[in-house]
Amino acid sequence: MNELVGLSIGSIRQRLVDCQLSTVELVDAYLSHISSQDRALGSFLHVDADGARAAARALDQRIQSGDDLPRLAGTVVAVKDNITVKGLPATAGSRILAGYDPPYDATVVARLRAAGVIIIGKTNLDEFAMGASTEQSAWHPTKNPRDPERVPGGSSGGSAAAVAAGMCTVALGSDTGGSIRQPAAFCGLVGVRPTYGSVSRYGLIAMASSMDVIGPLARSVADARQVLAAIAGYDPDDATTLPHVNLSARAGQTSLTGRRVGVPKEYVAGITDQEVRDSLSATVDRLGAAGAEVIEVSLPTTALAVPTYYVITPAEASSNLARYDGLRFGQPSDRTHGHGAASARLRGQLFGREPKRRITIGTFTLSAGYADRYYHAAQRVRTLIRQDFARVFDQVDLLLTPVAPTPAFPLGSVADPLAMYQQDIFLAAVSLAGLPAAAIPVPTSGQLPVGAQLIGRSGDDNLLLDVAEGLEQALPVSP
Ligand code: GLN
Secondary structure, eight states: OOGGGGOOHHHHHHHHHTTSSOHHHHHHHHHHHHHHHHHHHOOEEEEOHHHHHHHHHHHHHHHHTTOOOOTTTTOEEEEETTBOOTTSOOOTTOGGGTTOOOSSOOHHHHHHHHTTOEEEEEEOOSGGGOOSSSOOOSSOOOOBTTBTTBOOOSSSHHHHHHHHTTSSSEEEEEESSSTTHHHHHHHTOEEEEOOTTSBOOTTBOOSSTTTOEEEEEESSHHHHHHHHHHHBSOOTTOTTSOSOOOOOSSOOOOOOTTOEEEEEHHHHHTOOOHHHHHHHHHHHHHHHHTTOEEEEEOOTTGGGHHHHHHHHHHHHHHHHGGGOOSSSSSSOOOOTTOHHHHHHHHHHHHSOHHHHHHHHHHHHHHSTTTTIIIIIHHHHHHHHHHHHHHHHTTTOSEEEEESSSSSOOBTTSOOSHHHHHGGGTTTHHHHHHTOOEEEEEEOOSSSSOEEEEEEOOTTOHHHHHHHHHHHHHHSOOOO
């Protein structure tokens, strides 16, 4: 593999500054890697070779004219296809958005461009980010670069596969109930879900708005942090962004000495795979050896997270997906039968099974007569879940848990929707509580990557990333 495609954000910038590399050379290395690899993997839905080369030439000209280089100069980014990039398609993995040409950049994309990145393309996902394997894309499944018989995880599986296979420097994903963290773990990457509201959702095609966040998939905590620092912060175009977010581009205190890390016993009890169990206990041992104080804690509402998540997210999704009538976005279609009838027919034809399932469930749980029994009850449980975390964060600085119950599973092996929902058992509670969490690769005796999840207090993303970086240093994981 061409060594250029494995470079970190910092080393790319340094080589550009030192004139040891041109941006055009770097982009060409990624493009030729995509041509040779991606037919088999299916990470991308759209590769913007011309746009990436044009942006690379423009950056090289700036370098030649002696301009100061922005922090992410030359970083090559792939963007999940539910995030808008002006001039590129945005299908969110759905036929109902085929042909949609978004007229604007998402705030995260505008901020990355201002920081000097090159956008190389749009990546595959489960339709409308509903899923945990990227098999539920309307277009094609994505394969795991570590073992192409297996899924890369989901729903940001295209982004994870693209980074893991060296087809971009970093990628953007979105995480509603684990869609950054689980594919990161399955592909041996770092994936960060920042505190809800710390990164703008403007330009993110909504699934469940009270939980959707955008974040990075990267090969190191340092790279993930650079991306987060560039995209985070208040945005007047997203009223749910927090006013005072300060995500630092630089590591603070990464020493683990004296850090209090809680391991929730209900999460440990939920592990079904011996490799995952062994990896977590090896990680706990290393944390202890590096001076952290590891404490067993209890989160009694753990078992309620998945059922609560799968009441609230379909409710929000059914409302968010109501705008797709098959007429306003995407391909011009036949309007001769009147709007109502045409829309019902097109929604029936163009939505896949999982969005239909969630629209149906959500419409039911929000309906008069049932909302109290389901939607409002779930909101009350959501409050209990938040309170559970608040209580343990009085005792500890961070929590350590597994990411997924098993390593990446074979394509086609999880066919039952409820079994797919169980992929989220270690992920959904964090989303319901709006907390920041990072997946990082940990040592394993098996052939497939295993990740651990660090969970932080709301707004404490800098501490979370410092400890993640400390842990990364304490746990050298071979690629
Ligand atoms: N697996 C979860 C779901 O299907 C997570 C999706 C996500 O985070 N976008 O809802």
